[in-house]
Amino acid sequence: MPFGNLMVPYLQIFATTARTFSSEKSIATQEFRINPDRLKSQMVYSAVTAQLVNVALESVVPYVKRTVLGKVQTKRTGQDATSNQDLPEEHEFLQRVREEAKLKVYDVATDYHEMVIQFGYLSLFSSIWPLTPLAFFINNWVELRSDAMKIAITSQRPIPWRSDSIGPWLNALGFLSRTGSIVSSALVFLFSGENDSPGGDPANVNVVGLLLTLLSSEFLYLGAQSVVSYSLAQIDSPGLQKERVARYSTRKQLLEETLGPDAMKETAPPTLDAGEKITLAAPQREAKSLSAGANSTPEQK
Incomplete structure (x- = not known):
């Protein structure tokens, strides 16, 4: 194409x-001839059928497999020798720990990978089937709960590690969003007419119109990105607001404990905006008086 x-x-x-x-x-x-119906069918499969199959393979199949195999293994081997040595009050807890240790380790990179691919389909080819965002929204609502069940039931409980961001996945999402502004506009331009859509021949494509469409879409994307970035920079998140309030409360309490309950009522020290103006002549005059004084110490001189 x-x-x-x-x-x-x-x-x-x-x-x-x-x-x-x-x-x-x-x-x-x-x-x-390019077949738009085939592109639409492929997009419907990626947005609906493939997502349902993925949820079933990630959550339903491991849970059923664990339940069935666990019962079969219990019937065959019975209670093992290790569990027989447990104290009665600790047997239930230790048995749960042994079962969880047999589960696979949870890998958050797999979920990030899945979401980035889904965003790629959304940003690049959502113009082929306009219901793609709705399908992905419903899928993510289900995926959120299935992933929680996967973490709690079908995998070992992950150790939480603090991180400032999602790392290189941000670069992938940014690249896909910028590329999507070009690909989506190109698809809309190429298939906007029912009879004038390209049939595979480059001569049927208006190159000048296509380039103007791509440039307009790119500048519109960059403008929207700048506006959103500036707007978000002016808004404090609830977490930062709570942190600022807690820091102010701690400083206020420390000041009142050190200088008394009336410390917050005292006037603020002079600043550049209010109070006395600090110039070079004042410290020079003070240094001169200290060095010339008869009772000044060697450190002051």
Whole structure:
């Protein structure tokens, strides 16, 4: 797209291989038309069917497998020798620990990878099927709860590690969002007309209109990104507000304990905006008086 009529004949590997062993050495170019319905069907599969299969493979299948295999293994081996040595009051806890130790380790990178791929489909090809955002929203509502069940039931409980951000995944999301502004606008331009859509021939594409569409979309994306970044920078998150309030309360309590309950009522020390003005002449005058004084110490001089 829009060079399908030139590339598709060479992508037919079996036909090309057969022609090399025959007397006909040239590859005939066949008629090729881009099928928007096929693109829509592929997008529906990626947004709906593939997401349902992924949820089933991630949550339902491991839970059923663990339950069934656990019961079968218990019936075959019975109670092991280790559990027989447990104290009665600790047996239930230790048994739960042994079962959880057999589970696989939870890997958060897998969930990040899945969400970034989903965002890629959304930003690049959502114009093919406009219901893609709604399908992904419903899927994420279910995915959020299935991942919580996966963490609590089907995997070892992860150790929480503090992190400032999600790291390199931010770069991937930024790259996909910027690329999506170009790809989505190109798809809308190429398939905007029912009869004028490209059929695989580059001659049917208005190159000037396509380039103007891409440039307009790119500048619109950069402008929106700047506005959003500036707006978010002016808004404090609830966490930062709570941290600032707690810090102020701690300083106020320390000041009142050190200088008394009336410490907060005293006037503030002079500053550049209010109070006396500090100039170079004042410290020079004071240094001169100290050095010339008869009772001044060597440190003061």
